[in-house]
Amino acid sequence: MAIASIESGGRQAAAASIAPRRRKNWSGYLFLLPWLAGFLLLTLGPTLASLVLSFTNFDLIGSPRYVGTANYVRIFTADAKFWTSLKVTFLYVALAVPFKLAFALAVAMMLNKGIRGLPVYRALFYLPSLLGASVAIAVLWRKIFAGDGLLNQVLGLFGIQGPSWISNPDTALYTLVALSIWQFGSPMIIFLAGLRQIPQDMYEAASLDGASPARQFWKITLPLLTPVLFFNAIVQTIDAFKAFTPAFIISEGTGGPVDSTLFYTLYLYQEAFAYLRMGYASALAWVLVIIIACFTAFSFLSAKYWVHYDD
Amino acid sequence: MARVVLEKVVKRYAEVEVIHGVDLQIEPGEFVVFVGPSGCGKSTLLRMIAGLEEITGGTLSIDGERLNDTPAAKRGIAMVFQSYALYPHMSVYKNLAFGLETARMPRAEIDKRVKEAAQILQIEPLLQRKPKALSGGQRQRVAIGRAIVREPRLFLFDEPLSNLDAELRVQMRVELAKLHKRLGVTMIYVTHDQVEAMTMADKIVVLRSGIVEQVGRPLDLYNHPANQFVAGFIGSPKMNFLKGEATGSDASGTGVRIGGQTFALPGVKAPAGPVTFGVRPEHVTTAEGAGITLGRAKVQLVEHLGGETIVYAALDDGQALTVSLSGQRPIQIDDVLELHADPSRCHLFGADGRTLAG
Numbered sequence: 001m002a003i004a005s006i007e008s009g010g011r012q013a014a015a016a017s018i019a020p021r022r023r024k025n026w027s028g029y030l031f032l033l034p035w036l037a038g039f040l041l042l043t044l045g046p047t048l049a050s051l052v053l054s055f056t057n058f059d060l061i062g063s064p065r066y067v068g069t070a071n072y073v074r075i076f077t078a079d080a081k082f083w084t085s086l087k088v089t090f091l092y093v094a095l096a097v098p099f100k101l102a103f104a105l106a107v108a109m110m111l112n113k114g115i116r117g118l119p120v121y122r123a124l125f126y127l128p129s130l131l132g133a134s135v136a137i138a139v140l141w142r143k144i145f146a147g148d149g150l151l152n153q154v155l156g157l158f159g160i161q162g163p164s165w166i167s168n169p170d171t172a173l174y175t176l177v178a179l180s181i182w183q184f185g186s187p188m189i190i191f192l193a194g195l196r197q198i199p200q201d202m203y204e205a206a207s208l209d210g211a212s213p214a215r216q217f218w219k220i221t222l223p224l225l226t227p228v229l230f231f232n233a234i235v236q237t238i239d240a241f242k243a244f245t246p247a248f249i250i251s252e253g254t255g256g257p258v259d260s261t262l263f264y265t266l267y268l269y270q271e272a273f274a275y276l277r278m279g280y281a282s283a284l285a286w287v288l289v290i291i292i293a294c295f296t297a298f299s300f301l302s303a304k305y306w307v308h309y310d311d
Numbered sequence: 312m313a314r315v316v317l318e319k320v321v322k323r324y325a326e327v328e329v330i331h332g333v334d335l336q337i338e339p340g341e342f343v344v345f346v347g348p349s350g351c352g353k354s355t356l357l358r359m360i361a362g363l364e365e366i367t368g369g370t371l372s373i374d375g376e377r378l379n380d381t382p383a384a385k386r387g388i389a390m391v392f393q394s395y396a397l398y399p400h401m402s403v404y405k406n407l408a409f410g411l412e413t414a415r416m417p418r419a420e421i422d423k424r425v426k427e428a429a430q431i432l433q434i435e436p437l438l439q440r441k442p443k444a445l446s447g448g449q450r451q452r453v454a455i456g457r458a459i460v461r462e463p464r465l466f467l468f469d470e471p472l473s474n475l476d477a478e479l480r481v482q483m484r485v486e487l488a489k490l491h492k493r494l495g496v497t498m499i500y501v502t503h504d505q506v507e508a509m510t511m512a513d514k515i516v517v518l519r520s521g522i523v524e525q526v527g528r529p530l531d532l533y534n535h536p537a538n539q540f541v542a543g544f545i546g547s548p549k550m551n552f553l554k555g556e557a558t559g560s561d562a563s564g565t566g567v568r569i570g571g572q573t574f575a576l577p578g579v580k581a582p583a584g585p586v587t588f589g590v591r592p593e594h595v596t597t598a599e600g601a602g603i604t605l606g607r608a609k610v611q612l613v614e615h616l617g618g619e620t621i622v623y624a625a626l627d628d629g630q631a632l633t634v635s636l637s638g639q640r641p642i643q644i645d646d647v648l649e650l651h652a653d654p655s656r657c658h659l660f661g662a663d664g665r666t667l668a669g
Binding site (some may be wrong): 120199201202204205207208209210211215219222223224226308310 | 361362363382383384385389390392394396398399400409413414457461488538558615
């Protein structure tokens with residue numbers, strides 16, 4: 001009897017201690033709910049739905065019909081535009097990412113010299129990154145690189161008659177590359193933080209050894225910055241693969257001239273919303289996911305050969 | 312082996328002067344230790360010699376050549392940093408070879424020098440490892456090795472042992488002393504640890520607030536400190552300082568009054584007035600007839616260290632006194648001891664801190 005009473009008392013005490021904890025947990029989940037709902041309904045749900053739809057001929061109007069791997073087979077065997085958009089995207093990634101990272105690193109190294117007003121410069125250089133993906137900036141870019149745009153007006157002052165940069169298939173993609181490089185603020189801030197982590201006495205030891213600034217950069221700065229470079233390269237490459245807004249605005253949604261700015265995402269958008277081939281567009285989206293995943297996996301596998309982590 | 316001469320060397324950051332006209336001569340092959348509390352300017356002085364800090368005023372010359380404006384790499388100097396400054400992405404071999412590769416030395420010569428240094432420092436099995444795979448002591452050896460391979464005329468050490476544990480520090484201290492003997496090169500070593508200074512130096516330079524307080528051999532500084540600061544900085548436990556009064560001098564010495572106790576310090580001449588009496592804990596004794604009597608002191612704390620007993624006590628007038636007695640003593644808190652000292656081991660400092668006698 002006494003034992004039973006003790007046991008029941010213990011259970012009550014345990015229940016009493018768990019109850020407030022549960023209440024605390026519930027309030028946590030309640031605060032989490034808006035994000036969780038958004039994630040489930042707007043990210044995870046559509047992602048899984050698109051995977052299912054990629055095996056259908058869904059056209060946004062009728063009911064989706066299962067077509068097996070037909071969409072994927074068509075992508076790789078009967079769609080010239082897929083290869084065009086892939087080529088444009090790869091060229092964009094190959095140009096925009098290295099140049100953007102190099103420019104960001106150069107500016108970060110200048111700012112790391114301990115100049116006055118560093119926070120102001122940092123904020124100013126970061127500003128384009130905040131504005132960069134917006135429609136407004138893409139419109140502005142169009143105004144700069146148009147035939148009668150700002151760039152040609154400036155060139156005109158020197159007697160140079162520039163082409164319409166965005167209407168010329170040879171130059172249109174490079175205007176988008178330039179726009180991407182202009183948004184160097186985000187990797188620059190990360191490079192700056194990485195540069196700050198390199199101990200000054202390593203440079204002092206190197207200067208005692210007679211290492212020139214160039215040798216110090218190649219032998220000390222760059223190797224010690226590889227973890228940051230690795231991070232920036234992955235993030236920027238994924239971003240570049242996903243780039244959409246600038247190409248959409250500058251080419252007015254066509255990917256022109258002559259498909260020279262037909263980014264993969266823009267082609268995917270056209271298939272989904274211009275031609276209402278949502279099933280096919282979903283398959284295109286999943287091919288892009290696989291391309292990005294392969295690139296990321298390759299990057300991580302190669303990291304052990306060129307990324308130097310300290311302790 | 313280099314002869315280093317500093318003449319009226321000054322360092323100023325904007326309006327703030329941190330090194331105030333230092334004069335110093337370091338003879339070829341000497342092991343000189345800069346010692347002083349944090350912020351005294353010892354590392355700054357070392358970095359000025361290295362060429363890592365600009366010399367604002369005065370002259371630095373090595374082997375008779377003025378080097379104020381000579382780049383660090385061309386001074387024939389190697390430096391070992393407190394943090395070791397090893398390149399984490401390079402193997403030990405590459406770390407050692409970096410300076411030689413920079414100087415475009417032939418590969419065979421680089422290999423020979425690296426292997427010689429590795430043999431001296433007993434790090435041959437570590438040559439292919441990265442610094443992160445080394446212990447603190449091993450990293451320290453690699454840092455020293457990096458200096459050795461360059462065969463410099465002058466070695467600089469900036470608190471190289473401060474990141475090591477106590478046992479390893481003692482071991483590395485011995486090894487550095489041996490290395491100095493073996494290489495015979497001039498070495499300048501910065502530390503805030505007076506024990507390191509006392510055990511390693513041929514010559515100690517005591518610095519305070521950018522001023523050289525005293526230069527001398529370790530035992531000269533211990534036995535004949537130039538002032539109260541040096542007396543307090545050199546020696547562990549530190550010297551006792553008791554406020555007192557000189558009562559006047561005659562042929563036999565100077566009378567000194569501390570608390571209720573008056574005694575004479577023979578062979579000392581000091582004007583009457585306030586003085587500071589200094590005596591090292593190891594020179595205070597409880598044995599009667601050992602010279603002057605300092606008075607009765609009540610024990611407040613005892614540390615039984617086995618080989619010695621450290622007693623923290625207070626004189627009748629409340630002034631604190633530390634006593635270091637050899638061996639194990641049955642002394643307890645609240646015991647009252649009568650303390651004595653050998654007058655020849657006592658020091659007297661004037662109101663300005665300068666040594667009057669000692």
